[in-house]
Amino acid sequence: MTETKLREDICTLAASLFDRGLTHGSTGNISARTEDGGLLVSPTGSSFGRLDPARLSRFDALGHHIAGDAPTKEMPLHSAFYDTRSQAGAVVHLHSCHSVALSMLPDADEDTFIPPLTPYAVMQLGRVRLLPVFVPGDPAMGDAVRGLASRHAAVMLSHHGPVVSGKTAQAACNAIEELEATAKLALMLRGMDFKALDPSMIDAVVTKFDIDWD
Structure with a gap:
């Protein structure tokens, strides 16, 4: 994919998330790998509803900011996913209401924050780890992700929001939407005697799609 197309895709995906209320104001950030190993990143203080393709922060393959506006203050969080997960081609972070409420x-389950209520939650997210509360922009968030040793494609920052990596920007956005939808389901089902997903089905999905579930 050309860099021009990637810039346009990032802004289109971000606007879609914003327009449907999955993040708000100037919250959330997104990044994606370029063909030369660099990164395109949403600028600090920017709104997902109004990203400009030409003003995205541009990093080279060595991690140097070389063009565009100043990047999101959550760069340590994004860098941690790219450094520990070789398959990560994009990272997205939202302040989505249902997952934050959960x-x-x-x-709240620290080891399996998003319950395996549907096959797609398992397939797109794997096991989601709940991390503690951090001051926004604290490099310790990146340290916490590195401490997971690449075992999780998605984490939840308590009182803050989900962070999901994917092979592409589209895949990362699809997965974070699945996370928010499953969090909403979990809240809707609280206090109810619901039928859980059968463990054999979880095992089958994990095996078929080679999901990290340990």
């Missing part, structure tokens, strides 16, 4: 509940 993270604030006292019984």
Whole structure:
């Protein structure tokens, strides 16, 4: 994919997430690998609803900011995914309401934050780890992701929002939407006697799609 097309795709995907209320104001950030090993990153203080393809932050393959506006303050978080997951071609972070609400509940599961309610939640996300509360922009968020040793494609920042990596920007956005939708389902089902996904189905999905579930 050409860099021009990638810039356009990033802005189109971000606008779609914004228009449907999956993030708001100047919250959220997105990045994607370029063909030369560099990165395109949403600028600091920018809105997903109004990203300009020409003003995206541009990094070279060595991690130097070489063009565009100043990048998001969450760069340590993005860098941690790229450095630990060789298959990561994009990273997206939202402040989506249902997942944030789920993270604030006292019984939130740290090891399997998003319950395996549907096959697609398992297939697109794997096991999602719940991380503690951090001050926005704190490099410790990146350290926490590195500490997971590449075992998770998605994490949830408590009281803050989800962060998901994917092979492409489209894949990362699809997965983070699945995370938010499953968080909404989990909240809707609280206190109800619902039928859980059969463990054999979880195993079958994990095996067929080679998902990290340990």
